[in-house]
Amino acid sequence: MFRRILGLDVLPGSSPRGATLLFAAALVVDGKIVEKWREVDLDKVVEIVSEKNVEAIAVDNIYEIASNIEE
Numbered sequence: 001m002f003r004r005i006l007g008l009d010v011l012p013g014s015s016p017r018g019a020t021l022l023f024a025a026a027l028v029v030d031g032k033i034v035e036k037w038r039e040v041d042l043d044k045v046v047e048i049v050s051e052k053n054v055e056a057i058a059v060d061n062i063y064e065i066a067s068n069i070e071e
Helices: 042-051
Strands: 004-010 022-029 032-041 056-058
Touching (some): 004 042, 032 042
Antiparallel strands (some): 022 032
């Protein structure tokens, strides 16, 4: 079972196919939200994952992160 999960949701008007991909994010530790971000780009997501020792990323659609398998 994962203890540190980063939940991501693409912000309205943002898309992996567009110029700007922005997310709302929440860090969940042991089932409790411990930190939230209203707007982060993919570089910040990578930074959060590294700095916060995230074990898993939760999305409702994998294509919200990349528009195809190569990305």
